[in-house]
Every structure is written in structure tokens, then in C-alpha cells.
Amino acid sequence: MKKFLIVTTIQDTVEAFLIPHIKMLEAEGYKVSIATNIYKEISEELKNNEWVNISFSRNPFCLNSFKAVKEMRALIRSGKFEMVHFHTPVAAFLGRYAAMREKQKNIIYTAHGFHFYEGASLINWCIYYPMELLAARWTDKLITINEEDYRKSLEFKLRKNGRCYKVNGVGVDSAHYSSGDAEKIKKELLIRDPEKTVLMIGELNKNKNQAQLIKALELLRLKGRNIKAIFVGIGEQEGILKKMAKELGVKVAFLGYRKDIKDIIDAADIVVSMSYREGLPRNIMEAMSAGKPLVVTDIRGNRDIVTQEENGLLVALNDIDATASALESLLYNPKLYKKISENNYKKIESYSIVSILESMKEVYGFEKVSDSQS
Numbered sequence: 001m002k003k004f005l006i007v008t009t010i011q012d013t014v015e016a017f018l019i020p021h022i023k024m025l026e027a028e029g030y031k032v033s034i035a036t037n038i039y040k041e042i043s044e045e046l047k048n049n050e051w052v053n054i055s056f057s058r059n060p061f062c063l064n065s066f067k068a069v070k071e072m073r074a075l076i077r078s079g080k081f082e083m084v085h086f087h088t089p090v091a092a093f094l095g096r097y098a099a100m101r102e103k104q105k106n107i108i109y110t111a112h113g114f115h116f117y118e119g120a121s122l123i124n125w126c127i128y129y130p131m132e133l134l135a136a137r138w139t140d141k142l143i144t145i146n147e148e149d150y151r152k153s154l155e156f157k158l159r160k161n162g163r164c165y166k167v168n169g170v171g172v173d174s175a176h177y178s179s180g181d182a183e184k185i186k187k188e189l190l191i192r193d194p195e196k197t198v199l200m201i202g203e204l205n206k207n208k209n210q211a212q213l214i215k216a217l218e219l220l221r222l223k224g225r226n227i228k229a230i231f232v233g234i235g236e237q238e239g240i241l242k243k244m245a246k247e248l249g250v251k252v253a254f255l256g257y258r259k260d261i262k263d264i265i266d267a268a269d270i271v272v273s274m275s276y277r278e279g280l281p282r283n284i285m286e287a288m289s290a291g292k293p294l295v296v297t298d299i300r301g302n303r304d305i306v307t308q309e310e311n312g313l314l315v316a317l318n319d320i321d322a323t324a325s326a327l328e329s330l331l332y333n334p335k336l337y338k339k340i341s342e343n344n345y346k347k348i349e350s351y352s353i354v355s356i357l358e359s360m361k362e363v364y365g366f367e368k369v370s371d372s373q374s
Contacts, residue, residue: 004030006022006340007072007095009088011036015043017170017282018087022046024357028366030082035075037090057150060131065264072098081323083108083364085286089115089128093135103197107159109135109160110143110167113279117148118299122279132156141363143282146304154199155212165363171356174348180266189230189253191267196227196331199268200293201261201283202275204235204254207319209274209297211244216323218248225328230268232258237363265290270330278302288348294327305351309336311343 004025008014014022014034022032031049042051052075055067076084083106084099086092092109099107108302115128136156138144143165144150150166158164191197198217202208210231217227228251231241238254245252258264265271271287271294278301284294285305294312296302305311313326330337349355 001031002029003079003081004032005035005076005079005221006032007035007054007084007086007091008092009037010056011038011040011042013087019043019045019226020171020173020353020357021360022049024360028364033079033081034104035072035095054091055092056091058090060093063248065090065094065231066096069098072206076102076104082106087112089131091261093131096135096138100314105140107139108141108143109139110170111149111153111168111279112145112299113277114144114149114152116152117277119299136162139158141165142214143167143363146260146301148300149279165359167283167359167363168351168356169282170349171284171353172285172289172351173287174289174352177262177265177286178291180262180264182263182266185260185263185267189228189267191228194226195224197230197268198227198327198331199232199264199271199272199287199292200230201264201271201286202273203233204231204237204241206237207276208233208235209276210237210241212274212297212318212320213272214241214245214248214250214252215320217250218322218329219324220328221249224327225331227327227331228253230255232256232261232264232265261286265292268292270295270325270327273297273302274317274323275299275302280304282285285348285351288344288351291345293330293344294339295323295330296299309340311340311347 014036025032035052035054037056038051038053054071055064057064074098084104085108086095087110096107116125136158140159140162142153143155152165152235200210200213213229217229220227230253232255265287271292273281273284273296275297280301294306296306296312296314297317298314306314308314315322315326
């Protein structure tokens with residue numbers, strides 16, 4: 001049986017995003033092994049796969065990196081894999097080096113958002129850009145998930161006959177998110193008409209920038225608008241955000257970590273992303289699956305998904321007035337709301353797991369499909 005190796009820095013990446021990809025590979029006749037930093041019980045769906053613990057750290061310059069390279073070289077030497085597919089920056093850099101040293105063929109890397117991008121810090125450019133320039137030379141196929149990264153990838157020198165691809169993320173199960181139990185959430189949060197709700201999903205950190213939404217909602221509160229924000233996620237900014245919301249008189253429900261995301265999305269009127277940096281945000285795709293209009297910052301990744309006034313509204317980073325105006329336009333303009341909602345139901349198809357797996361079959365060379373994603 002042909003053997004395929006998937007490599008990520010941490011276990012969560014595999015179990016959260018790659019299970020459908022693994023099942024597709026198995027359907028194509030591959031035995032799939034997984035190399036990652038294993039720190040918890042393996043999910044039931046993947047217990048029959050071979051798992052190999054590798055000493056990856058999120059910091060590529062720590063002493064564990066030498067150990068991780070040694071472990072990866074031993075695995076590749078003994079595994080006789082037809083293809084090796086890397087995800088996440090640290091595992092991809094160290095792993096591609098190990099694979100190159102062992103003369104591995106068919107080295108593939110999916111960049112889920114380069115750490116160097118328009119507006120990134122100088123230190124990110126100084127560290128990660130040279131790393132990718134070097135690692136690209138060990139790579140046969142480089143997959144990017146947004147237009148800015150794809151254009152940048154074309155500057156890299158890959159292995160002989162190497163190729164860059166653009167694929168619309170890892171795929172979302174649009175059918176799963178197309179219906180939820182809104183009433184359950186509304187009852188839990190005591191949401192009643194005419195109160196409107198806006199939802200943000202993601203870690204409570206500086207990058208996700210929940211503060212921009214809180215400040216915009218203050219402006220709308222002063223205009224008499226009755227709006228509640230719902231934050232799903234945990235993080236070091238939680239105390240700061242709670243204090244800010246209280247001081248500004250903004251209604252916010254902090255729900256922490258939740259598994260009933262589709263129900264929470266169904267209960268929201270619109271979904272918001274105020275991030276400084278994204279690759280191709282999955283939470284936005286989940287919201288599109290439910291036909292929810294979007295208000296997002298005009299950054300890489302967000303602008304790949306959201307077209308202005310077609311399936312959402314784009315606002316500049318930290319533009320509080322524009323954010324408040326966009327929220328008000330969607331929440332209190334039924335005609336615009338309906339148009340954008342209907343467009344999202346249509347547009348999500350190109351990001352669905354079915355569409356993405358077809359694109360990945362082309363990357364792997366299983367069958368020829370449309371060239372529109374490359």
C-alpha cells in the first residue's frame with residue numbers, strides 16, 4: 001500500500017481541519033501517517049492511523065528543534081513515503097529540511113498564511129521571509145490560501161518542476177453550519193426583539209482586535225441602537241475587554257470556549273472579524289454557510305472572501321466610525337441584509353469541503369480537474 005505522511009506542529013491542526021483530507025487520501029488507496037506534537041488523547045476518527053510524536057515547538061529556534069529534525073529524519077528514512085505534506089510554519093521548515101536531507105520526493109507545503117505580509121512587522125519579515133525563501137528550494141508543491149500569499153509564492157524558487165497553487169483553504173462543511181438552534185442560544189442569552197446581535201469567534205487576543213467592535217458599539221449605543229455583542233473564545237485579553245465594555249456601557253456576552261458554534265451563528269444577526277492578520281478565516285466561511293452578512297477588516301484573507309456590498313462590508317483597521325456605520329447599515333437595512341445573506345449562501349460553495357478536496361486531488365495528481373484554483 002502507498003504511504004502518505006502529514007506533518008503539523010501540534011496535534012490540534014490535524015484533528016480540527018484535516019480529517020476529511022485524510023479520509024480522501026485513504027479512499028485513494030494511501031495509508032496515512034501523522035507526525036506532530038501529540039499532547040492529548042487521539043480522536044476516535046483517527047485512532048487507526050499511525051501517529052508519531054515529534055518534538056516540535058512553536059519557536060523554530062529552541063533547542064528542541066534539533067531533536068525534532070533528528071526525529072523527522074529517522075521517520076522519513078524508515079517510512080518510504082510517496083508524499084509528505086507539511087502544515088504550519090515551524091513543522092514545515094524543520095520538516096522540509098529533514099525531508100530534503102533524506103532525499104524525499106514529493107514534498108508539499110500548505111502555507112495557512114505567511115507570517116510576512118503587507119503591514120507585517122519588520123521582525124516578521126526578517127525572520128520568516130528568509131526561512132521561506134530557503135525552504136522553498138526543498139519544496140515540490142507550495143499551496144497558498146489567499147491571493148496576496150499566492151503572488152508572493154511565485155517569487156520563490158522551488159525544486160525543479162515545482163509548482164505553486166492557490167486553494168481556498170482547507171474546506172468547510174457548509175451543510176453542517178447551514179442550520180442551527182438559534183432559539184436555544186437566544187433563550188440562554190435572554191435575547192429578545194428588537195435587540196440585535198453581532199458575533200465574533202476567535203481567541204481573545206490583540207490580533208483578533210475585539211476592541212474595535214466594542215468601541216463601534218459604543219457609538220451606536222449613543223445613537224439609541226439596541227445591540228449586543230457575543231464573543232466566543234478565550235484569551236489573555238478577556239479581562240481588558242470586559243472592563244472596556246463595562247466602561248463604555250456596551251452589552252457583551254463572553255461565552256468562552258463552545259462546541260455549539262453552529263447554534264450560536266444561527267442566533268446572530270451578523271458575524272464580524274476585526275483581525276489585524278488572517279490567512280483565510282474559517283469562522284467567516286462558517287458564517288457564510290448560514291447566510292450571515294459580514295463586517296470584516298480590509299486585510300489579507302478577509303478581502304479574499306468578502307466583496308464589498310456583495311456578501312459583506314469591509315472596513316479599515318481601527319476605523320471606529322466606519323465600523324459603526326457598516327454595522328448599522330446591515331442591521332437596520334432589510335433590503336441590503338437580504339441581498340448579502342442570499343449571496344453568501346451562493347458564494348460558500350467555492351469554499352466547501354467538497355470543492356476543496358477536488359482541488360487537492362489536482363495538487364496530488366490524482367485526477368485532472370479545473371485549472372481555476374491554480
